[in-house]
Amino acid sequence: MKTILRISLTALMATATMATAEARVVKPTPRPVVETYANWEELRLAKGWPEVNAAAKLPLPKRLLIATAALTAPDRKVRDPNYGFALLLTGPTSRDTTRLLAKGILMNDYVFGDRTPAVLRALAAEAMRGCKSCVAAYGLIQYAGLDVPQNDVVAYKWYRWAAVVGNAKGIEATSLALAEGRGTPKNIPEAKKWAARLEPARRAKLYTEMATRIVLSKTPEDMAASSELLLQSMALNPVDAGRPAKQLLNLDYPASVQDEAMAAIRAEGRAADPNALKVMAQVLWKRDQPQAVNEAISIFRTLAERGNADAIDYLSKALARSDVDKKGKDLIVSSLQSAAASGYVSASKVLGDAYYYGTGVTASLETAQTYRESAAKQNDPEAQYLLGMMMLQSTDKPQDDATGRQWLEKSAAGGYPLARAALQKLSSN
Template structure:
């Protein structure tokens, strides 16, 4: 009996070992897909082996659609080439797919069709009747923009509203904006807000900011109040992208109570707040020139500087020279700048170099000044290269240091820094 149990246990262990091995095979990590990035359209076109536009328009329609899709809808706007993409769609035989892609291209890019505009509008209208939402929205946009056709707000609104009714997001946005401004239809802000609610929160937040920006121009008390409310709602809907509504709300002449409410909403997000919103808030606090406001601004700039924000680093540089900022706070500022410099942010190293060179907020130290300036110079900062070069030329009689200083000036001049170019000319004339 014991021998039988032993055999069974051995078999079970073997089965368990095999199952473990099979499981190990199953959970083998999958290699991450390679993400292709390109600086511009030409780089993408050459990498893909696509011909120049004159040859591309002669390709079969499926190939033209493939290339035009990349030219018109690639997520990176700088990589797109609308002229190339539209040329492929308007060349030779077309199709429903080509018209639908053309509509997306119109909604996502600048366009100009010239004498082809009537044909484009006919194609968009025909496909709109077949249920293409983007074709409806694109037709309305062409009428609204008045490019290559007479501008017609009334016709544009009818098409935008049609696109909105069938659920096209661009159509909803355009309908809400037309209602808010009274373009092509009587002004009706409550109705505009009803359409906006149909969008998902992040997109609705952007629309609220755009509506607020447009209606506040009337400067009527009612419109200012609605604009304020929309901007606050935008911040609440998408706090991670609160920079745009915050900039609008805090930099224009909105009631102080509303601005205070906006700042409270940004503060509530803490370090997770949108960096752009934090920067706008800190800049506003800095301008108030009250001790408590300036102190809060400095705290925000410290947080942003440690993340490499160039504007925040510049503000901290200015804070070091303020007489109303105490020694303890200046020590904290130096600490934040040192953290940023240690993370590889050249601007922070340059600011520290200047602070130690002139003794601004710290005890002067030529040795530390040179160390930080050299760190920034090695990261190809032309101004730091110039400052380091001049410092080395002026502070020693060592021929080797003079030669190194001149080399830094040459690098700065090659980077286009005018003071370095002038310094080299003066050295050459001596």
């Protein structure tokens, strides 16, 4: 009897344990819904916030909440500085309003007119209390001459102060001032020392900006310093190397520097920044040398398969080149077919034209129609026009004429002018 009881108790405990385990199963946390808005007015209405005059009468905490959205929304096109600054400049200033005011100045283009002296006083007072962004904002107003006489020397002093206390905007502005010699003697090594305080991705962008500014002098020393900064920018942040690569490869830097930039892009392989790859391919294409053109085509094929419209356009040109052999053109067609199969309209359009005219492939009206129809069904007005005209011109079947006219009507509705002209001509006959 004791044995049976013991077994029963054990079974009950096991059942209870399983039930507890089941109760502890945690459902996966749903992903947060990301709200997107086309502009500030759409956001304001969605949140139920009043128009600016009424919002200015709200209690300070509510005004700060709304002003924060108006001045610092991640999507720049959603911001409304007029609205945001109006809320901050209503009534007496406070520590919170002034600090948000500074942040808004650093993130938006804005002038304050006759309120500028009051804004400067508020920023200066809060800067003395240790607000880093207030220091940087004060310097920006002086640097840009926003409703005050432009003063590089004063701007540099404030920027450097902001940099000393660790404000990233101040560090960037201090580095740029030193690189240009604006408000302080020119000193590129010192500029780089300040820039070294930034994290790599931000420093890379700053190096590119410094290079862009100092190269304008065209002196050999500045050209060398500029190229070094651009190469370092690419090394610091290879996944965003497009802008420094574009400058290095399109301006009058020595060939050895450009070769070094290309070597850095090649070293990244397929992980290289697509923008850097595109710039490199465009430069190689312009060299018009067989080896360079072949490498350019290879890069364009890689980018085309990812849907890059510019690369697809270059492959279209490559199909028409007499110096590209059949094997090369077959590879181009293969890449375009892959892109078209992935739904990239521009690839379908290029293939439609290639098969229609027999450019780089054996002409086939049937295949051309297939690709043009694929692009047309994705609401591309040009493809709809070409398909419609093709169907009207290539057969005598009444049903094809009717379908062709329907495609022209869709193209015209999409705003394609040649489709409108074709329909007018058909109606007049």
